Amino acid sequence: MVNTVLGRISANKMGATMAHEHCFMDSDVLLHVKPEDVPKRFAHLFYEPVSIANLDEVKRAARYCVDNGNNDNFAERVQELNAFKAAGGGTVVDVTVAAYGRDNHVHKLPQVSKISGVNIVAATGHMFEATHPPRIKEQTAEQVAQDFIKEITEGIMETGIKAGVIKTALSPNRFTDADKKIIKAAAIAQKETGVPMTTHTWGDRPGKWPGFKVIEMLQRNDVDPKKFYMSHIEWTERLEENWGVPIRAAATGVYLCIDNFGRDFPYGSAVNEHGYIGCQTDVDRVKLIKRLIAEGYEDMIVVGHDSAYKVQKLAYGGPGLGHILNSVPNLFKHLGINQRYFKKITVHNPQKLFS
Numbered sequence: 001m002v003n004t005v006l007g008r009i010s011a012n013k014m015g016a017t018m019a020h021e022h023c024f025m026d027s028d029v030l031l032h033v034k035p036e037d038v039p040k041r042f043a044h045l046f047y048e049p050v051s052i053a054n055l056d057e058v059k060r061a062a063r064y065c066v067d068n069g070n071n072d073n074f075a076e077r078v079q080e081l082n083a084f085k086a087a088g089g090g091t092v093v094d095v096t097v098a099a100y101g102r103d104n105h106v107h108k109l110p111q112v113s114k115i116s117g118v119n120i121v122a123a124t125g126h127m128f129e130a131t132h133p134p135r136i137k138e139q140t141a142e143q144v145a146q147d148f149i150k151e152i153t154e155g156i157m158e159t160g161i162k163a164g165v166i167k168t169a170l171s172p173n174r175f176t177d178a179d180k181k182i183i184k185a186a187a188i189a190q191k192e193t194g195v196p197m198t199t200h201t202w203g204d205r206p207g208k209w210p211g212f213k214v215i216e217m218l219q220r221n222d223v224d225p226k227k228f229y230m231s232h233i234e235w236t237e238r239l240e241e242n243w244g245v246p247i248r249a250a251a252t253g254v255y256l257c258i259d260n261f262g263r264d265f266p267y268g269s270a271v272n273e274h275g276y277i278g279c280q281t282d283v284d285r286v287k288l289i290k291r292l293i294a295e296g297y298e299d300m301i302v303v304g305h306d307s308a309y310k311v312q313k314l315a316y317g318g319p320g321l322g323h324i325l326n327s328v329p330n331l332f333k334h335l336g337i338n339q340r341y342f343k344k345i346t347v348h349n350p351q352k353l354f355s
């Protein structure tokens with residue numbers, strides 16, 4: 001059974017599922033980027049509203065524009081979910097946590113779910129240390145785990161909405177003790193409740209990819225690898241030369257989430273000082289899928305758009321939440337991948353992960 005914002009459903013009712021998305025979100029930029037850290041050529045974006053005149057720049061520097069992360073418009077959220085439904089979509093896993101505005105908006109999720117007919121799974125958990133609420137410093141991993149368990153079994157705040165996924169993260173360029181505390185807490189809550197967990201990881205050079213440290217922690221804490229998915233797996237430096245990172249990760253038995261579909265960074269993304277993202281397009285993502293299938297890991301792949309920013313939304317000229325279902329089958333065809341794998345990745349794999 002899966003906790004959705006409208007109650008429990010059986011996993012075989014999930015349909016085509018996006019494993020890493022954001023519906024309502026308040027900007028994350030002010031939490032971890034200071035205006036003086038923004039490279040000079042993007043400095044003007046910091047307080048500029050997203051507009052047709054800066055759209056291309058904001059796409060390349062998504063995390064340097066405060067307004068880009070402000071996604072609280074109700075009609076726009078309905079538009080995205082309607083587009084997903086029209087494309088054949090069933091379920092959106094919304095991994096937004098409190099630091100990104102979850103608590104300000106979670107009460108609206110049942111409404112947009114009802115209007116659009118899309119199942120929404122809400123999250124408990126925390127992002128990386130710079131975004132932690134102050135109380136985390138005083139809490140033990142066991143106490144944090146109890147907070148997560150309460151949100152999964154009783155509900156988020158007083159809403160009665162039960163979380164169906166646990167979100168964690170690594171700090172950009174380092175894995176801090178506070179990050180480790182959250183991952184330990186998530187491991188405890190995962191084992192107690194059975195809901196899957198995921199980690200936002202940054203990319204890096206092959207020998208340095210920080211995701212392996214998370215996988216080691218999960219192994220030490222006896223978390224079933226089949227209840228874990230590693231988000232943003234495609235953020236590996238020179239992905240096509242370094243398939244070893246995702247393949248070694250898949251070999252540990254965890255799910256890999258290729259979840260930046262529709263976000264094209266052919267020239268890189270201007271966030272390297274705040275965590276490595278690298279240069280990828282949808283073609284690179286589908287080539288990674290092809291390689292994972294060739295290695296026998298077709299059961300380990302899930303996907304999403306990580307639809308966190310205005311520039312990804314239909315209202316701002318973006319590809320919208322229907323993008324994967326509308327456009328990626330064509331890329332499978334173009335790269336010679338059998339369409340049955342598309343169904344496996346979008347429907348069957350997330351169903352197993354969440355069941």
Ligand SMILES: [Zn+2]
Pocket residue numbers: 020021022095306307308
């Ligand atoms: Zn995300």
